[in-house]
Amino acid sequence: MRILVTGATGNLGSSVIETLLKYLKPTEISALVRTVDDISQLESKKINVFKGNYDDVISLEKAMINVDSVLLISASDEGNRIKQHRNVIDSAKKVGVKNIAYTSRAMRNRETLAHQLMEEHFLTEDYIKSCGLNYVIFRNTLYMDVLPIFIGKHVFESGIFQPAGHGKVTYALRKEMGEAMANVLVKEGFKNKTYKFTNNEAYSFYDIATLLTELSGIKVNYTPVDKLTFQEKMRPTGIPESMLQKVIEFNTDIKNGQEDEITNNLEEKLGRKPTTLKDGLKILFGL
Numbered sequence: 001m002r003i004l005v006t007g008a009t010g011n012l013g014s015s016v017i018e019t020l021l022k023y024l025k026p027t028e029i030s031a032l033v034r035t036v037d038d039i040s041q042l043e044s045k046k047i048n049v050f051k052g053n054y055d056d057v058i059s060l061e062k063a064m065i066n067v068d069s070v071l072l073i074s075a076s077d078e079g080n081r082i083k084q085h086r087n088v089i090d091s092a093k094k095v096g097v098k099n100i101a102y103t104s105r106a107m108r109n110r111e112t113l114a115h116q117l118m119e120e121h122f123l124t125e126d127y128i129k130s131c132g133l134n135y136v137i138f139r140n141t142l143y144m145d146v147l148p149i150f151i152g153k154h155v156f157e158s159g160i161f162q163p164a165g166h167g168k169v170t171y172a173l174r175k176e177m178g179e180a181m182a183n184v185l186v187k188e189g190f191k192n193k194t195y196k197f198t199n200n201e202a203y204s205f206y207d208i209a210t211l212l213t214e215l216s217g218i219k220v221n222y223t224p225v226d227k228l229t230f231q232e233k234m235r236p237t238g239i240p241e242s243m244l245q246k247v248i249e250f251n252t253d254i255k256n257g258q259e260d261e262i263t264n265n266l267e268e269k270l271g272r273k274p275t276t277l278k279d280g281l282k283i284l285f286g287l
Contacts, residue, residue, distance in 0.1 A: 002067050003068070003070070004063055006071065006088065007074075007075075009042065013071075013178070016178040016179075016181055017045070018178075030047065031050065033052075034053050050062060054085070055084060057087055060091040061095050065095060069100070069185070069190065070100050071101045071102075072089070074103050082123055082124065085102075089128060090131075093131055093132065093133060097133065099136075100131075100133045100190070101137070102125065103181070104122070106139040106140055106170070106197065107253065108257060108258045108259070114252035115250055115253050121139075133190075134190035135192055136185070136190050139197065140172075140177050140197050141197060141198040143171070143173070144171035144277065144280045144281075145174045151208065156212070156220060159223060160205050160209050161225060161230070162205055162225070163230040164251040164255045166204055167260065170201070170260060170262055172266060172274050173275050176266065176275060177266065195265045195269070198266060199266065199276070199277070200262065200273060201277070205222040207277065208277070211281050215278070215282055227248050231244060
């Protein structure tokens with residue numbers, strides 16, 4: 001296998017490459033990065049590093065020369081993500097790449113999504129399935145790593161305040177999902193399969209509050225609120241209106257059960273149980 005990993009210096013891409021290096025020679029791994037600083041981060045690993053981005057088709061094609069497989073790590077939701085993803089897929093097909101993998105999202109039902117940007121993942125999946133390349137799709141659950149940002153750095157003073165009701169999420173650590181993805185790519189290849197990487201249990205904000213209380217010794221409460229109350233509380237913080245709307249849509253999908261589906265795919269491909277929410281919170285909050 002000769003594989004190109006896009007978004008290679010992000011937390012997910014770094015985890016994938018770290019695991020790939022256990023199985024492949026550095027010369028069999030290529031990385032697409034956006035800046036010169038990103039290149040320096042990977043040079044010490046002796047892998048092939050290319051500067052480029054999803055909008056620069058020439059750079060994509062150059063990075064894919066002598067590559068048989070591409071892992072497309074999804075672009076951010078700022079900009080024309082669908083076009084960027086299609087640039088990567090089309091370039092792979094043009095250059096002669098045989099296999100493509102994609103990092104999608106583990107949502108329960110695309111037809112009832114509140115956060116419409118999540119539909120872009122499914123549209124990318126559709127395009128991959130129609131392109132003629134062998135594929136594997138990784139539908140990843142919401143990263144446990146985002147919880148310190150999601151619930152705020154003042155959680156131990158103000159508690160958790162979200163419009164998610166009793167909704168639950170199968171949070172898992174990004175590093176473990178990257179490890180599992182690399183295991184699949186090397187050991188199983190591209191067999192036109194879709195995996196849902198979730199934890200073995202789904203957790204509500206009530207669960208998060210209870211565990212933070214237990215771990216810190218400081219009482220943390222979760223207060224579920226309606227969307228209007230949440231907006232009124234958040235606007236004085238200066239959060240951009242577009243970002244505020246995204247947060248509300250995320251929470252609405254959580255409330256509606258979009259993020260609570262449990263599978264054993266992650267455990268199977270890790271070869272061990274994923275890190276629990278309690279252990280993850282202990283790491284993420286330094287408790």
